[in-house]
Structures are given as structure tokens and as C-alpha cells.
Amino acid sequence: MRWVRRHVLTAYAVLALAYLFLPIAVVVAFSFNNPKGRFNFTWSGFTWKNWENPFAFPGIGPALRVSIELALLSSLIATVLGTLIALALVRYRFRGSATTNMLIFIPMTTPEVVMGASLLTLFVNWRIAQGFGTILIAHILFNISYVVVTVRARLVGFDRHLEEAAMDLGANEWVTFLRVTLPLIMPGILAAGLLAFALSIDDFVITYFNAGATTTFPLFVWGAARVATPPQINVIGTAIFVVAVTGMLANILFQNYRARKGAVLA
Amino acid sequence: MTVHDVRLENVTKQFAEVTAVDDMSLDVESGKFYAFLGPSGCGKTTTLRMIGGFEEPTEGTIYLGDRTVTGLPPYKRDVNTVFQSYALFPHLTVFENVAFGLRRRGVKKQLLRGQVDEMLRIVGLEGYGGRRPKQLSGGQQQRVALARALVNRPRVLLLDEPLGALDLKLRKEMQLELKRIQHEMGFTFIHVTHDQEEAMTMADRIVVMNRGRIEQLGDPAELYERPRTAFVASFLGVSNLLPGVVAGPELVRLESGQELRVAAGVLNGHTGAVSVGIRPEKVRIGGDGANRLAGQIVERAYVGVSTQYVVKTDVGQVSVYVQGAGAHVPGEQLQLSFDPESAFVVSRSEEDRP
Numbered sequence: 001m002r003w004v005r006r007h008v009l010t011a012y013a014v015l016a017l018a019y020l021f022l023p024i025a026v027v028v029a030f031s032f033n034n035p036k037g038r039f040n041f042t043w044s045g046f047t048w049k050n051w052e053n054p055f056a057f058p059g060i061g062p063a064l065r066v067s068i069e070l071a072l073l074s075s076l077i078a079t080v081l082g083t084l085i086a087l088a089l090v091r092y093r094f095r096g097s098a099t100t101n102m103l104i105f106i107p108m109t110t111p112e113v114v115m116g117a118s119l120l121t122l123f124v125n126w127r128i129a130q131g132f133g134t135i136l137i138a139h140i141l142f143n144i145s146y147v148v149v150t151v152r153a154r155l156v157g158f159d160r161h162l163e164e165a166a167m168d169l170g171a172n173e174w175v176t177f178l179r180v181t182l183p184l185i186m187p188g189i190l191a192a193g194l195l196a197f198a199l200s201i202d203d204f205v206i207t208y209f210n211a212g213a214t215t216t217f218p219l220f221v222w223g224a225a226r227v228a229t230p231p232q233i234n235v236i237g238t239a240i241f242v243v244a245v246t247g248m249l250a251n252i253l254f255q256n257y258r259a260r261k262g263a264v265l266a
Numbered sequence: 267m268t269v270h271d272v273r274l275e276n277v278t279k280q281f282a283e284v285t286a287v288d289d290m291s292l293d294v295e296s297g298k299f300y301a302f303l304g305p306s307g308c309g310k311t312t313t314l315r316m317i318g319g320f321e322e323p324t325e326g327t328i329y330l331g332d333r334t335v336t337g338l339p340p341y342k343r344d345v346n347t348v349f350q351s352y353a354l355f356p357h358l359t360v361f362e363n364v365a366f367g368l369r370r371r372g373v374k375k376q377l378l379r380g381q382v383d384e385m386l387r388i389v390g391l392e393g394y395g396g397r398r399p400k401q402l403s404g405g406q407q408q409r410v411a412l413a414r415a416l417v418n419r420p421r422v423l424l425l426d427e428p429l430g431a432l433d434l435k436l437r438k439e440m441q442l443e444l445k446r447i448q449h450e451m452g453f454t455f456i457h458v459t460h461d462q463e464e465a466m467t468m469a470d471r472i473v474v475m476n477r478g479r480i481e482q483l484g485d486p487a488e489l490y491e492r493p494r495t496a497f498v499a500s501f502l503g504v505s506n507l508l509p510g511v512v513a514g515p516e517l518v519r520l521e522s523g524q525e526l527r528v529a530a531g532v533l534n535g536h537t538g539a540v541s542v543g544i545r546p547e548k549v550r551i552g553g554d555g556a557n558r559l560a561g562q563i564v565e566r567a568y569v570g571v572s573t574q575y576v577v578k579t580d581v582g583q584v585s586v587y588v589q590g591a592g593a594h595v596p597g598e599q600l601q602l603s604f605d606p607e608s609a610f611v612v613s614r615s616e617e618d619r620p
Contacts, residue, residue: 170370
């Protein structure tokens with residue numbers, strides 16, 4: 001009985017983690033598969049071949065490139081805009097600030113299908129040709145909400161006296177922002193940026209509506225799956241996963257390093 | 267000639283409906299330790315924040331030295347503040363916290379290190395430069411906040427109840443420490459507090475504030491011995507206030523008809539309804555003071571250094587403090603007396619009530 005009590009939590013944790021990680025493990029494992037036909041669904045032998053030629057399947061390289069460009073641009077722009085919105089919302093009471101505070105959640109709660117379809121309607125009505133530009137606009141749009149929410153959480157607990165102290169010690173508004181505000185909310189901004197990047201690089205639904213002839217990596221996978229699932233998809237999927245995890249770890253390590261750095265320098 | 271470091275001229279501050287500071291004028295003498303004393307909401311912190319530049323007065327002018335600073339941001343004022351919450355930069359080390367102001371003024375690296383180290387030594391934190399604020403105790407953080415402000419050698423140092431978060435023993439230590447540092451450096455200090463004992467311990471001049479106005483300004487002894495309003499009399503220490511009316515140049519008639527003598531000059535300017543004030547430790551049991559009151563002990567509390575009695579008289583209850591362990595017991599009838607020289611007089615209008 002005691003044994004059960006002691007180990008039930010462990011067992012539960014192991015099962016939950018297995019549930020979470022099994023699909024990822026499958027993706028990684030099948031990137032080393034050597035499929036017989038065009039579909040990478042049954043295990044038929046280990047090979048390095050797919051990893052040696054990740055772009056061997058026609059179209060996969062350009063699609064990935066579009067996705068990365070989109071993710072970088074949209075997360076960068078959304079992070080800057082979202083941070084400014086969060087600052088305004090937390091710092092100032094302006095006409096409509098309460099409404100904005102609520103409205104900012106709406107893009108997060110709107111079904112992607114609806115958002116994608118209505119954006120398309122808008123672009124068509126305004127006679128904007130669908131393509132890279134429209135996808136970028138769409139990605140920035142849904143990313144901003146996430147950035148605002150993430151950065152706002154960091155700002156809410158911010159002690160305004162720290163900024164007053166900086167100004168008291170001779171720093172003007174801009175120096176105060178650079179030396180005190182920004183370093184203190186930087187973990188929130190970085191987290192928001194990473195989140196935005198991750199959301200953008202794997203978005204399918206909204207992108208699908210507004211892509212025109214442009215093909216992102218998720219769109220490419222979707223299109224290819226009807227005729228073939230080359231193991232290169234798993235290779236690139238695995239690579240994106242590894243990059244994302246590395247980015248996250250780097251963020252954590254960077255924060256820890258920053259926390260220690262000053263102690264060593266002074 | 268006296269040099270003035272800070273000068274407030276008819277300063278008023280309104281927040282929406284509330285008047286936090288009401289037409290306040292004050293000259294702060296150079297090199298002195300000032301305390302702004304008053305209950306919460308009396309406007310003392312608002313006044314301090316206006317001097318620091320964190321709030322702008324609705325009306326009136328603030329001078330630092332000869333310069334008008336009304337409208338100038340905090341970074342253009344030659345004052346530094348020690349905040350109630352300390353507001354140390356959590357992402358910087360103790361050294362960098364203290365160096366922050368010097369760096370903003372572009373002090374050369376070699377000079378900077380020496381000045382920061384010297385200041386850390388003065389506040390007793392030698393060797394702590396590499397720590398983070400979070401790794402320090404409350405008292406140490408307090409010292410960093412002090413060093414960070416003082417290292418800039420401001421014309422005036424503003425202290426916004428910085429001792430409030432410390433425990434009693436540490437607070438007592440820091441009070442003496444602050445006084446020592448103020449003497450050592452010779453700057454003008456303005457210290458905001460609601461603790462009358464703290465103000466008495468540290469300040470050369472106490473500005474007692476109530477409802478956005480200055481009730482009285484003076485040195486601690488002056489305020490204690492000769493409070494001018496009932497508010498000051500009861501906010502600084504304990505006072506017995508006996509209501510009466512002015513009956514002569516040195517005479518007040520109490521409601522019971524009994525007359526009390528007061529020292530010449532104490533009644534100066536007072537007419538009509540007044541209260542005669544007497545501190546509990548100035549009242550004697552028995553004795554030959556010119557003013558006498560008869561009563562019965564209703565309470566007795568022995569607090570070590572003194573024994574405190576509450577005596578019921580026909581002009582109200584009177585507190586009496588006697589040094590050491592007093593021999594009297596509740597129920598006892600006795601005679602109280604005090605000298606006219608120990609009494610003060612305050613006017614008795616409604617708005618003077620604390």
C-alpha cells in the first residue's frame with residue numbers, strides 16, 4: 001500500500017509525459033526510416049539518407065525558407081508592436097484602454113477558420129493580391145495578442161518606483177527605459193518573441209486562406225501528403241523541433257547567466 | 267545669513283477631489299535634518315514627492331537654492347530620494363546600484379570606483395559590491411538605497427519613510443546611523459515619517475503636518491514643550507488638555523470654575539476658548555505646584571521606567587507619569603499639582619482636533 005502511494009505520482013507523471021512525447025518520438029524515429037513506397041507510414045529500416053539530403057524532395061527547401069522568413073519577420077514585428085501596446089495598456093489610462101484590454105483577447109479566442117476566412121474576404125474586397133505579404137499581415141495580427149498578453153503579465157508586477165529611482169538618479173526617460181525598464185521586462189519580451197515565432201512557423205489554417213500561390217512548410221506538407229509523405233518532412237519537422245527546444249533552453253540559460261554575470265563582474 | 271536649500275511658496279497639490287497639500291510655504295535651512303511628521307494622508311509624502319519632482323504642484327513654486335524647479339523632471343533636480351520600498355534595481359549589483367547616478371553624470375571610471383567604495387564603507391557595506399539586492403537583508407538593502415542616493419552628493423536628501431519596513435531594533439539602530447551620516451556629510455536631509463519618536467530622535471527641525479497644512483514647525487524640544495495646537499500636543503507624545511476660557515493675562519478658568527495659572531507669554535494672542543495642556547510627567551502627586559487638582563486614581567500601569575496613573579478629576583481624566591514604581595493604588599484619593607511654567611495653552615476650535 002505504501003509502495004503504491006509512493007509511486008502512484010511517478011507512474012502518473014511517466015504516463016502523462018509518454019502521452020505528450022510519443023507523437024514527437026514517432027516523428028523523430030520516422031525521419032530515419034527508409035520507406036518502400038511514397039508513404040512514410042510503416043517502418044522498413046534505418047537510414048541516414050534522409051538527413052543527408054533534407055531538401056531532396058522538390059519544393060521542400062523553398063517552402064521551408066518562406067516559413068522561416070515569415071516566422072522571423074512576423075515575430076519580430078509583432079514583438080515590437082505588442083510590447084508597445086502592453087506598455088501603453090499597463091502604464092496609461094487612456095480613453096478606451098479598458099476596452100482595448102479586453103479586445104486584445106479576441107484574436108486569441110476567434111476560431112482560426114473564421115479569422116482566416118474573414119481575412120481573405122477583406123483582402124479580396126480591398127483587391128490585395130494574396131501571397132507573402134498577406135500571410136505576413138495575418139501572422140503579425142494573431143501574434144500581437146499573444147505578445148501583449150505575455151509582456152503585460154511581466155509588466156503588471158513591475159515596481160514603478162524603480163523608474164522613479166532611475167530618474168531621481170539622473171536618467172532621463174529614454175535612459176530609464178533602456179537601463180531599467182527594458183532589462184527587467186526582457187525575459188517577458190524574449191518569451192513572447194519565441195512564442196510568436198513558434199505560432200507563426202506552424203500555422204496552417206489562417207495561412208491556407210491567405211497564401212495565394214505562396215507555399216509555406218505546413219502548406220507544403222499538406223499538399224504533399226495527398227500524393228506522398230517523404231521522410232524529409234520528418235527530418236525538417238525534427239529540425240524545427242530541435243531548434244525550438246534549443247531556443248527555449250537558451251532563453252532559460254541566458255536568464256540564469258544574466259543573473260550571475262553582474263555578481264562576477266563587480 | 268541663513269542659507270535655504272529648499273523653499274516652498276504657497277504650494278498646493280490637488281488630486282481630483284482631494285487637496286493633499288494646501289497652500290504650504292516652508293523654508294528648509296541648509297545642512298539641517300528635517301522631519302515631516304504627520305498621520306497618513308496629511309500630505310507629507312506628497313510634499314516630498316513634489317520636491318523630488320515626481321509630482322507637480324497644482325499651484326505655487328518650489329525652489330532648490332535660488333533656482334525654480336517647478337516643472338523640471340526629477341533628473342534635472344539636485345536632490346536624491348531614498349524610497350520607502352528602497353527601489354533597488356534588482357538586475358544590477360550593489361556596486362552598480364550605487365554607481366548608477368555617477369554613471370549618468372559621466373564620472374570617470376577610476377574616480378567612480380573610489381567614490382562607490384567610499385560610500386559603501388560609510389554605510390557599513392564594505393565588500394558587498396558584488397552582491398545582488400535580493401541577497402541582502404532588509405537593513406542592508408536600506409543602506410544600499412542610502413548609499414545610492416548619497417554618492418551623488420545631492421543638495422538635499424529626501425527620505426520617504428525608509429525605516430518603516432524594518433523591525434524595531436534595527437529601526438532604532440538606523441535612526442542613529444542616519445543622524446551620524448547626516449552629521450558626517452553635512453547635507454540637508456528631509457525625512458518623512460508618521461512616527462513621532464523617530465522624528466524626535468533624528469530631526470533638528472520637525473514640520474508637523476495635518477490635512478495638507480503645516481501645524482507647527484520647530485525643534486523637537488520646542489514642539490514638545492510649547493505645542494501651539496491641540497493636534498501637535500497630542501500627536502507628539504501624550505498631553506492632558508483641560509478645556510477652559512482665558513480669564514486674565516496669566517489665568518485660565520476651567521469649566522469647573524477652578525482657575526489655573528500659566529507662565530507669562532503663554533497666553534500670547536489666545537482669547538476665548540482654550541485648553542491648558544500639561545504633559546503627564548510634569549504632573550506631580552502631592553507636591554507644591556501652583557496649580558492643584560483633586561482626584562481619584564482609576565488606573566495604574568507599571569511600565570518599568572515609570573508608573574502611569576489615570577486620575578479622575580472634576581475637569582476630566584488626567585494622565586500622570588511617575589518615575590519608577592509608584593506606591594499609589596486605584597481608588598486612592600489624592601492631590602495633583604503642576605507648575606505654571608510646565609503648562610502650555612492651545613486654542614480650542616473644532617478644526618484643531620486631531
